[in-house]
Amino acid sequence: MRLPLTSHNLAYASLLAKMQMNATLYFPTINKQQEELSKMYDLQFEAVPQLFGKDIILSYVANFVEPIEILDPEYTYAKIIEDLALIIEHPTLDDQIIALSKRQLSSDYQEIMAEPANFALDRFFKIWYQNEPDYAENFMGPIDEIENATSKDLKLFVDNLKMVPATVIGLVKDPDLVDHLVKEEFKYPGLMKNFTESNLTIPAPKRDLQLSDVHNNLQAQLFMGYGYDLTLPFYGQIVGQVLGQYLAGDPSSKLFTKIREEAGAAYAVEANNYANNSLFLINAGLDPNKVEEAKAIIKGEIEAIAAGEIDSDLLKKSKKALLNIQLIGKDKENWRLAQMLRGELFDGYSLFDRENAIKRVTETQLAKFAKNLFLNESYVLR
Structure with a gap:
């Protein structure tokens, strides 16, 4: 319903x-x-x-x-x-x-x-x-x-x-x-009634906020929310997913190596594209003393990708990882039901070839996606 x-x-x-x-x-x-x-x-x-x-x-x-x-x-x-x-x-x-x-x-x-x-x-x-x-x-x-x-x-x-x-x-x-x-x-x-909805996307508000709360936790939680202005077509959403995998999909990804291994700052790093919220969200559990360093690394990496500085081998690996997730999902009923639900909800989704879309993502498209991002909110729970 x-x-x-x-x-x-x-x-x-x-x-x-x-x-x-x-x-x-x-x-x-x-x-x-x-x-x-x-x-x-x-x-x-x-x-x-x-x-x-x-x-x-x-x-x-x-x-x-x-x-x-x-x-x-x-x-x-x-x-x-x-x-x-x-x-x-x-x-x-x-x-x-x-x-x-x-x-x-x-x-x-x-x-x-x-x-x-x-x-x-x-x-x-x-x-x-x-x-x-x-x-x-x-x-x-x-x-x-x-x-x-x-x-x-x-x-x-x-x-x-x-x-x-x-x-x-x-x-x-x-x-x-x-x-x-x-x-x-x-x-x-x-x-x-018609179950399909033409536009569920919530536009991203435009505000540059940097806020924090102190709970005296052993680990700090950093959330950096990037907004974008456009409603993404299905293919654009896949580009966002590839970017999330490229940045924080596994231990070889960019933010894992730079924040977790090189800076020794993070216990965990994630990057997710919330297409229906016009939000690309990066979050990390951090050493409280290294929050600012981690923020700088995240900002720098987004800027580097927008400038076209992309590791082609890592991009290939990221796409392969998403294709593997797709392949495993096809054997799981819940994954298949989720895809069927999206097919009912979004006009044209049932005809969309996710596998082919992942394969087609290029460095230029990854850079274009990053260029459209604007940092909207930085929140830290210490």
Whole structure:
């Protein structure tokens, strides 16, 4: 299901997902729901809110043994789809389940925020989107809104969900039969709406910020966020991924060798292209005394790439590493489902050849990508 990203929607989607994984109207206790799933040969059910730029995708994922593999006349596609519909379409608004789910999310939140890297990432996005707070949440939405949610508000949220665009994707041995059964069981009006979204990209704000917080951690967390002005086509997103691999994909990458090995400053370095946020983010866990040195190295390397100073052998190695990830992913159901979801969400994506795009990335294109980057935010948690 696709719905607009607001802090309210993310908080309620997170709470609803947790509730549905605990119990639902037809399986009103945790034990009853788990017992039913266990009867279905340990069917694995998960509800997951994901962020895609301006939208939230609330995904319901079921992994199950193919009925043809089981000699059980009561275990059929029809029974699987019927149970999934009972769970997904009929959430319980029981006060005890709501309270339990709130406690679980609160515990999850405390555990997440106890990690300095997660705290720093959360703080980074809140600064990055300080003028657009609906886009600032990076995990589960505002914990105070989750804790203050009422059954009345949740019912309104659930009722509204039935109208948002929805789609069904899957990998099964008999897709025609499953497609028929899904249409019979799921009555969401949103399934009749167009799931594709033309533009989910959030423009990068333009501000040159250098901020820090002191928590007296043994390790400093450095986040350097580069923005760019354009909405990237699929090929441009691949160039960004190659740049991330080139800079921090493995121990032979540029920032690993310069910050971690030569300067002895970093414990870990990452570089990721968040295309839907117009953000190229470099982050590192550092010796607190070497933060400024690391910042200078990162700035210098981005400037060098923009000037065309690119290690051709390392670029080839980076592209090969991404091709290997692509090859491994093809054998994993979750990776294939993620690609199918993007095919439903982004017009033309299903026809996009990722493998060929990775092979085609050149030094000139890497330099052009770097030239479009502007340092927007430097945040340090010490």
